[in-house]
Amino acid sequence: MIPVVLVTGFLGAGKTTLLNHLLTAARGTRIGVIVNDFGSIDVDAMTVAGRVDSMISLGNGCLCCAADTSDVDGMLARLAEPALRMDVIVIEASGLADPQAMVRLLLASEVPNVRYGGLVTVVDAAGFAATAADHPDLARQLKLADLVVLNKTDRVDSTAELIRTIRTFNGEAPVVSTTHGALDPSLLFEVGPNLPVARQLSFDDLADHTDHAHARYETVSFTSDDPMHPVRLMEFLDNRPAGLYRMKGFVHFGVPGHEDRFGLQTVGNYLRFHRSPWPRGTRPATQLVLIGKDVDTDQVLSRLAACARTDEVEQRDMLWVTRYVAEE
Numbered sequence: 001m002i003p004v005v006l007v008t009g010f011l012g013a014g015k016t017t018l019l020n021h022l023l024t025a026a027r028g029t030r031i032g033v034i035v036n037d038f039g040s041i042d043v044d045a046m047t048v049a050g051r052v053d054s055m056i057s058l059g060n061g062c063l064c065c066a067a068d069t070s071d072v073d074g075m076l077a078r079l080a081e082p083a084l085r086m087d088v089i090v091i092e093a094s095g096l097a098d099p100q101a102m103v104r105l106l107l108a109s110e111v112p113n114v115r116y117g118g119l120v121t122v123v124d125a126a127g128f129a130a131t132a133a134d135h136p137d138l139a140r141q142l143k144l145a146d147l148v149v150l151n152k153t154d155r156v157d158s159t160a161e162l163i164r165t166i167r168t169f170n171g172e173a174p175v176v177s178t179t180h181g182a183l184d185p186s187l188l189f190e191v192g193p194n195l196p197v198a199r200q201l202s203f204d205d206l207a208d209h210t211d212h213a214h215a216r217y218e219t220v221s222f223t224s225d226d227p228m229h230p231v232r233l234m235e236f237l238d239n240r241p242a243g244l245y246r247m248k249g250f251v252h253f254g255v256p257g258h259e260d261r262f263g264l265q266t267v268g269n270y271l272r273f274h275r276s277p278w279p280r281g282t283r284p285a286t287q288l289v290l291i292g293k294d295v296d297t298d299q300v301l302s303r304l305a306a307c308a309r310t311d312e313v314e315q316r317d318m319l320w321v322t323r324y325v326a327e328e
């Protein structure tokens with residue numbers, strides 16, 4: 001029986017980072033991955049690709065909104081195909097997905113050689129207080145968790161109080177602190193002999209979900225083949241609308257000496273670029289996914305379009321960007 005581990009967590013908590021870590025740290029384990037990304041550009045899938053044995057992307061879909069079990073079973077059956085010799089299947093839920101609905105789908109699966117392997121909830125230690133106050137869905141993700149990963153602990157002074165608060169939502173699940181999702185894979189699946197036993201859901205847990213979080217958020221994608229102007233893009237980023245909770249993707253500046261691909265991540269006020277070469281065969285282009293609440297998407301898209309380069313760019317203009325480039 002192949003365990004199916006569900007990874008959930010609020011937007012930007014570090015689910016993809018955790019998944020990438022698992023894929024790297026458990027190289028000997030064959031991990032099948034289902035990525036449930038929002039937006040028409042599958043940025044997470046692009047980041048994950050290349051490191052994964054087998055991956056299915058839901059593209060624009062949402063697992064918890066899947067019409068019926070057969071959709072989910074179709075994906076699980078593909079990954080559980082004996083020829084693939086999978087040891088574990090990990091599903092990265094979108095930050096907005098309803099874990100309860102997803103757990104229910106997995107428990108109802110009729111694929112004979114898979115079993116539900118538990119729910120992991122990733123929490124952003126730095127953003128926890130603000131997120132918990134605004135988003136009741138986080139409470140639900142915590143309540144159902146079999147394991148809580150308290151991530152981004154490098155961004156807080158102490159975790160003791162946070163762990164106490166998490167315990168008020170879920171007194172049973174272990175809380176493991178991590179930075180950059182560096183969780184020991186054996187906590188999730190069989191690297192050693194001990195398998196985690198998923199918690200049984202109560203009747204109440206299985207009740208229908210009503211206030212589905214998606215409705216309150218909007219996702220919009222921006223793409224442009226024209227290189228972006230570093231100063232104008234940074235002006236946009238410095239003044240991004242308050243409700244624009246999350247941005248991720250890749251930016252093409254094409255400035256001499258800076259022709260690389262600039263991966264962009266924003267979570268709340270946090271902003272970082274990661275620099276890397278464009279994968280061979282890819283045409284440089286800017287591709288961004290923006291997720292927000294009460295954001296005027298037309299205005300955001302036209303503001304971004306206005307950041308495309310029409311006039312000359314000095315090499316030193318890139319300094320506005322490079323101060324946000326993360327040290328690898």
Ligand SMILES: Nc1nc2c(ncn2[C@@H]2O[C@H](COP(=O)(O)OP(=O)(O)OP(=O)(O)O)[C@@H](O)[C@H]2O)c(=O)[nH]1
Binds near residue numbers: 014044094
């Ligand atoms: N400082 C710090 N940054 C982190 C840590 N873990 C992840 N990040 C950064 O946080 C940002 C979001 O991480 P992701 O792994 O993409 O988060 P996610 O939960 O998959 O995001 P969504 O799929 O949009 O919900 C990225 O810029 C990561 O590099 C950490 O432990 N410390």
